[in-house]
Amino acid sequence: MIEESFIVREPLLDPKQRVIGFQISWQQPDQNAEASTESLSALLEFVAVQLHDDDKGFLLGDSLLFLEAVPELLHAEGLKQLPAKNTVLILHKKYFADPDTLAAVTELRQLGYGICLRGAEVTTLERAYFAQITHLEVKLNAANFASQAKVYATLKQSTVRMVARNVNAWQDFDACSALGLDSFVGKLHLTPRPSTAPKTLNTSQTTILQLMEMVRKNADIQQLEAVVKRDATLAYKLLRYINSAGFGLRTEVQSLKHAVQMLGYSPLYRWLTLLLATASTSGYSPVLLETAIVRGRLAEILGQSKMSKSEAENLFVAGMFSLLDRLLGIPMEEVLSSIQLPEVVTEALISRGGTYGPFLALAEACELNSMLVGSLAETLKITPPDLNAAHMAALVWAKNVASVA
DSSP: OTTTOOEEEEEEEOTTSOEEEEEEEEOOSOTTSOOOHHHHHHHHHHHHHHTEETTTEETTTTOEEEEEOOGGGGGOGGGGGSOGGGEEEEEEGGGGGSHHHHHHHHHHHHHTOEEEEESOOGGGOOGGGGGTOSEEEEEOOGGGHHHHHHHHHHHTTSSOEEEEEOOOSHHHHHHHHHTTOEEEOTTGGGSOOOOOSOOOOOHHHHHHHHHHHHHHTTOOHHHHHHHHTTOHHHHHHHHHHHTSTTTOOSSOOOSHHHHHHHHOHHHHHHHHHHHHHTOOTTOOOHHHHHHHHHHHHHHHHHHHTTSOHHHHHHHHHHHHHTTHHHHHTSOHHHHHHHSOOOHHHHHHHHHSOTTTHHHHHHHHHHHHTOTTHHHHHHHTTOOHHHHHHHHHHHHHHHHHHHTTO
């Protein structure tokens, strides 16, 4: 299964649009088809290895990891490799009728693992289930939301967290948020929220774009420092990013000059790209930022064995810029007119063409659960195991960096 299947992820958002977890699954044409025990076990073991470090432990911090399960998986050895407090197994209600399954669920709950109940009718669910589960999957029904809301309000008094599905519009997400529900949002986070207010670049963003242009031209470090000193908050945030776990530096960078001496200009450009994405005075979407970082990092990792280090770093910039219009709330044309990017980056952004385009398209396809993943990976001669490992590594890297934002 690992040799031929691709991993896809779906973010779980809290009411404030923060990413608090992911469902990780194998991509399959029929989303309603039930995966085999063998495939689910292979996924569990692969994810457990990729997200664990002997020294650091679980690499996604406090994020929750949702994985589909069947009764046979409740005894899997691979499950023991995942931290109980971060692991939630999605189990259909039909399995709870079996005494052996119920006993296994009880044992896992005592060990601290989470259980998410699927396929239950919330309005008629017996209270006895609540002692066995930590999460309850609910499917949003816009046509009958008023009656659903009353039930959800009652259930909020219990310790069970409700997790919404079928959240296809921001209006639905806002309704769920008002009720305190967490939401699996599919592709919704990539859809801009409707807004009539005109948006333009603010002072900080203009300064960052100026710095990026200066870095691109290898301007003198004193000139860069002079621009940075205009905005103390900007300098502070930039150093926080550079010193984050995403770079893995052994020595703390104390100044912009120190950063250039240690890293050079090219890595500095990528951190300025991150800073630009978070410099909105009107607020930004945490999930969209994290998605942009994953996209950029995944494209970069995929390119590392195919091109030079500096070219791979350009892939990160392309990935970040591909969502910058939505992060800043301005048209892509305005973004591109504000800074001179390498032609190959611009070509990738506009048409997904050129040298970088296919890598960016593949990173996008992974987050969109697109069936184009296979053909794009084949074109780039990237195997499913290598793509899946890169996907998990990008997720870990992005989680470390996003936590600094």
